Amino acid sequence: MKKLLFVWTMTAYFILAAMASEAKAQTVYMYLDVHYNSQYRYVDGLTITALDYWAGLYYDPAVLGELYRTDINETPLDSGYDVGYADWIDAEVYLFTTNYVEGKTYCTASTHFVIDAYTGQRTVVDAFYICITIPNLPTPTPTNTPTPTPTPTPIVTSVSFEQIYPSTMPISPNPAVAPHNPGIGLRIFPDDDVPQDPVDFRLVRVVATLSQPISNVPVYFRNFDLDDPATDPIIDPMGNAGNDNNGTPQAGQLTILNGCGVNQGIIFCPSNASGVAVIEFTVTRQPGDNFAIAAGLNPTEVGAVNVNGIDLTNGSGQTIPTSCTTELVCRSPMLTVWRRLHIEVDSMGESIQNFILGTVTQTVRMRAGQQYTLPIASSQTIEENRFENGRIVINYRDYEIVSNTANTVTIDNPGQSVTIFANTTFQMFDDDDFNDDDGLFPGDGTLDGDAGEDIPEPDISLLTANSDDPNANVFASAYVRPVYDFYDPRDNSFFQANTIGDFETDLRPLFLDWDSRSTNTADEFWSVYLLGSYQHTLIEDNDPSTELATRGIVDAITGDTSGGSDGEGSGALIFKEVLRPREIDDPSPYNNERHVVAHEVGHLFSGQHTDGGLMGSPISSTNFSSNTIRRIRALAHP
Amino acid sequence: MKSKNGFLMSVTILLLTGLLTFIFANSSWQQQSSNVSLTIAADKNNIYLGEVLNLQFEFTNLGETSVKVPNNGVMGGNVEILITKKGESFRKYFRSDWGRKDGELNVLFLGPKQRHKIDDPNATILWNGRPDYSHLNPDAAKRAGKQDNRILTDYAFPDAGTYLVKAVSCLIDELNGCSIPIESEPIEIKVNQPIGEDLEVWNRIKGNRGIAMLMQKGSLDTGNEAAKEELISQVKQIIETHPNSVYSGYLKSNLEKFKAKEAKRNEFYKNIKQPQKSQ
Numbered sequence: 001m002k003k004l005l006f007v008w009t010m011t012a013y014f015i016l017a018a019m020a021s022e023a024k025a026q027t028v029y030m031y032l033d034v035h036y037n038s039q040y041r042y043v044d045g046l047t048i049t050a051l052d053y054w055a056g057l058y059y060d061p062a063v064l065g066e067l068y069r070t071d072i073n074e075t076p077l078d079s080g081y082d083v084g085y086a087d088w089i090d091a092e093v094y095l096f097t098t099n100y101v102e103g104k105t106y107c108t109a110s111t112h113f114v115i116d117a118y119t120g121q122r123t124v125v126d127a128f129y130i131c132i133t134i135p136n137l138p139t140p141t142p143t144n145t146p147t148p149t150p151t152p153t154p155i156v157t158s159v160s161f162e163q164i165y166p167s168t169m170p171i172s173p174n175p176a177v178a179p180h181n182p183g184i185g186l187r188i189f190p191d192d193d194v195p196q197d198p199v200d201f202r203l204v205r206v207v208a209t210l211s212q213p214i215s216n217v218p219v220y221f222r223n224f225d226l227d228d229p230a231t232d233p234i235i236d237p238m239g240n241a242g243n244d245n246n247g248t249p250q251a252g253q254l255t256i257l258n259g260c261g262v263n264q265g266i267i268f269c270p271s272n273a274s275g276v277a278v279i280e281f282t283v284t285r286q287p288g289d290n291f292a293i294a295a296g297l298n299p300t301e302v303g304a305v306n307v308n309g310i311d312l313t314n315g316s317g318q319t320i321p322t323s324c325t326t327e328l329v330c331r332s333p334m335l336t337v338w339r340r341l342h343i344e345v346d347s348m349g350e351s352i353q354n355f356i357l358g359t360v361t362q363t364v365r366m367r368a369g370q371q372y373t374l375p376i377a378s379s380q381t382i383e384e385n386r387f388e389n390g391r392i393v394i395n396y397r398d399y400e401i402v403s404n405t406a407n408t409v410t411i412d413n414p415g416q417s418v419t420i421f422a423n424t425t426f427q428m429f430d431d432d433d434f435n436d437d438d439g440l441f442p443g444d445g446t447l448d449g450d451a452g453e454d455i456p457e458p459d460i461s462l463l464t465a466n467s468d469d470p471n472a473n474v475f476a477s478a479y480v481r482p483v484y485d486f487y488d489p490r491d492n493s494f495f496q497a498n499t500i501g502d503f504e505t506d507l508r509p510l511f512l513d514w515d516s517r518s519t520n521t522a523d524e525f526w527s528v529y530l531l532g533s534y535q536h537t538l539i540e541d542n543d544p545s546t547e548l549a550t551r552g553i554v555d556a557i558t559g560d561t562s563g564g565s566d567g568e569g570s571g572a573l574i575f576k577e578v579l580r581p582r583e584i585d586d587p588s589p590y591n592n593e594r595h596v597v598a599h600e601v602g603h604l605f606s607g608q609h610t611d612g613g614l615m616g617s618p619i620s621s622t623n624f625s626s627n628t629i630r631r632i633r634a635l636a637h638p
Numbered sequence: 639m640k641s642k643n644g645f646l647m648s649v650t651i652l653l654l655t656g657l658l659t660f661i662f663a664n665s666s667w668q669q670q671s672s673n674v675s676l677t678i679a680a681d682k683n684n685i686y687l688g689e690v691l692n693l694q695f696e697f698t699n700l701g702e703t704s705v706k707v708p709n710n711g712v713m714g715g716n717v718e719i720l721i722t723k724k725g726e727s728f729r730k731y732f733r734s735d736w737g738r739k740d741g742e743l744n745v746l747f748l749g750p751k752q753r754h755k756i757d758d759p760n761a762t763i764l765w766n767g768r769p770d771y772s773h774l775n776p777d778a779a780k781r782a783g784k785q786d787n788r789i790l791t792d793y794a795f796p797d798a799g800t801y802l803v804k805a806v807s808c809l810i811d812e813l814n815g816c817s818i819p820i821e822s823e824p825i826e827i828k829v830n831q832p833i834g835e836d837l838e839v840w841n842r843i844k845g846n847r848g849i850a851m852l853m854q855k856g857s858l859d860t861g862n863e864a865a866k867e868e869l870i871s872q873v874k875q876i877i878e879t880h881p882n883s884v885y886s887g888y889l890k891s892n893l894e895k896f897k898a899k900e901a902k903r904n905e906f907y908k909n910i911k912q913p914q915k916s917q
Contacts, residue, residue: 248775500906503857550741556734560767563847566860567734609715609737618743618815634782636773
């Protein structure tokens with residue numbers, strides 16, 4: 001025997017042509033209704049205020065809706081207030097309750113407003129109510145007919161995420177990155193695709209699918225901040241507990257869309273004819289933050305859900321699956337935030353003027369196979385012993401430089417005897433040879449200050465584009481992926497053999513082709529700048545070799561927000577000449593350019609030497625320490 | 639039965655060996671760090687609010703064997719400064735230009751009974767780079783604040799009172815680099831509320847990062863030319879109207895230093911834009 005389904009509706013439409021206008025009548029449409037559904041045992045109602053075109057020129061619609069049971073009418077069972085926009089978007093409030101009692105009368109009450117679009121003043125247009133009574137159940141009569149098989153009650157069978165706006169990095173499986181990310185669930189890149197992107201990629205659509213294609217069934221949603229799967233106490237000091245995300249709001253945010261409402265403090269949205277209910281969810285932007293959404297038809301069951309590690313459990317403590325067959329509450333996969341790091345890479349141009357010109361100030365006669373010290377003068381400052389193991393060219397002859405002072409140079413004369421007359425010009429090169437392509441003997445005529453050789457870009461092999469492999473992308477362990485997508489990112493415009501100083505104001509002017517400047521402090525679009533440079537200051541360029549060399553430096557370590565972009569880390573200079581193998585004495589596997597490049601970018605993410613690991617001084621690992629990972633994940637922007 | 643006993647004995651021996659290794663390793667670590675002392679000294683122990691404090695560090699090897707200590711000062715990032723107002727807990731002082739020099743570690747071999755003073759011109763204390771936690775949720779902000787343990791005010795000494803200042807550095811271990819922590823005893827710094835003319839100047843410069851940077855490191859720390867001009871004009875006015883103020887002393891000498899550096903910088907960058915031809 002077919003089961004009877006009682007769905008009763010009381011509906012009322014009101015049209016008020018009340019407001020005067022200069023030429024045309026302005027019309028306010030008001031609607032309210034109340035229904036009950038005996039199969040799923042709920043009562044719902046709807047109130048709407050809408051405007052016609054002429055009213056919409058001056059006003060926005062608004063409506064306050066309340067659902068009462070007449071015998072307990074002191075507080076509404078549900079209520080809501082909504083504001084629309086002109087004649088484009090109606091003001092709608094959907095009302096809902098599972099407080100379903102036979103024989104009781106339920107009323108929808110509505111107050112309809114218009115809001116002056118210019119002054120914001122709200123005016124009541126009218127108020128109405130409409131009621132419906134649920135009939136008493138018929139007294140059952142004994143019968144011999146078999147009990148009918150009940151229609152199965154629908155449940156939520158799956159909860160999934162969809163991208164609302166098409167992104168170049170759509171939602172995809174979350175890759176495993178040992179040791180802190182086991183690679184469960186999905187990942188989202190909620191950052192901007194392009195600088196100043198008008199689209200908010202934090203927004204995702206949550207789709208709950210019912211086991212039956214029934215419309216208008218309220219589906220309850222709750223969002224959760226799951227535990228960070230890292231077991232390291234520095235990265236996740238809260239152990240197995242959830243609510244450890246960094247971003248705000250901590251568990252993300254569900255949005256109450258038109259037609260959705262709140263019951264028992266839980267947001268619900270009605271299903272459509274396909275048995276699908278949809279709600280919007282906003283994630284945070286901190287990398288490694290993770291979320292899950294639980295959905296079900298019973299607000300009490302959904303309200304009883306708890307976080308247990310990266311699982312959700314129901315009121316009985318059972319783990320809730322992501323694919324449900326009988327469970328009263330279903331859940332989404334874990335959704336984890338990843339970020340992109342847009343790296344702009346430039347390098348200096350061809351080496352020029354990397355030498356000293358001057359004159360020999362006294363005539364010197366040099367015999368073959370002996371060392372001589374020549375008095376010299378130059379308009380350029382000559383650093384003591386900078387030119388040791390370098391080359392001097394006098395009268396088209398090459399000599400190896402043994403040592404030098406500010407006004408002398410000591411050279412070897414392995415060849416024939418020669419006289420150098422006073423005022424003879426010379427050209428001196430130090431041992432600079434960034435790509436080690438000159439000869440091994442300074443006097444062989446090949447040392448030329450790398451004249452005409454283009455300075456290459458820094459070695460980014462530990463920051464490989466679009467890589468989730470921690471051996472190729474050291475930032476993967478902090479849920480960050482490098483990309484190289486700046487327009488005209490490879491500029492070669494100038495050369496300077498040395499920088500002028502350590503200050504930010506000394507270094508930033510070298511960022512001559514800094515295309516990513518506008519996103520330097522953008523939270524939505526992370527960018528850093530890398531400049532393949534030659535050498536740091538004259539006193540830190542390993543010339544002479546007893547001098548310490550600075551191999552890389554950032555304009556500032558990110559972490560001082562007191563000066564806006566002043567004092568905030570933006571870019572790094574990588575000094576190619578002192579990073580060549582011949583210049584590095586220490587054979588440590590971390591003493592090379594790729595580690596220095598990754599280390600400098602770590603500074604731009606607030607990493608400090610005391611963090612150790614890749615940020616240590618000296619660098620002692622290819623990996624960031626837990627402390628640096630924690631800093632990266634909690635930073636607003638590099 | 640026999641094999642079970644043998645197994646238990648092996649386990650016991652292994653545990654004992656592990657325990658002894660642990661004790662030995664720990665005692666040798668303590669031995670090494672307790673044989674070196676780090677001291678910190680300031681150019682003044684009594685300053686006004688907003689005055690610059692210059693620090694010096696000294697390592698002393700008290701032991702009979704040589705030790706290795708870092709010698710690259712605050713720019714090398716192996717010395718940290720912790721400050722507290724008396725009675726509160728120590729917090730880290732942060733400058734975004736400290737700890738940026740990346741290269742070969744400058745290692746100093748300290749022979750038995752030897753001492754080494756690090757007189758680092760960059761080791762000045764005034765403005766503190768405070769962190770921003772406003773984008774984090776309240777729980778995360780609290781967590782980050784606790785883990786970072788940084789000073790949260792713009793000045794290292796934000797109010798008048800007595801402060802303790804200490805340095806934390808490390809000894810260099812053959813395998814792990816700068817990894818054995820060493821801490822100085824704290825020194826006491828009395829910070830006084832300025833009065834009279836000094837108070838007048840302090841009220842004008844309080845909270846001004848550019849002026850603090852000029853006093854502290856002789857740099858205005860901004861690439862914004864208009865902001866630079868505005869700051870220079872403010873500084874000149876203060877020097878003119880309050881020549882005897884304690885702050886004017888710093889401002890005057892550092893403005894000269896800044897001008898000299900700026901001229902050098904301008905010359906340098908002029909060369910970048912118009913490179914000369916090679917001979």
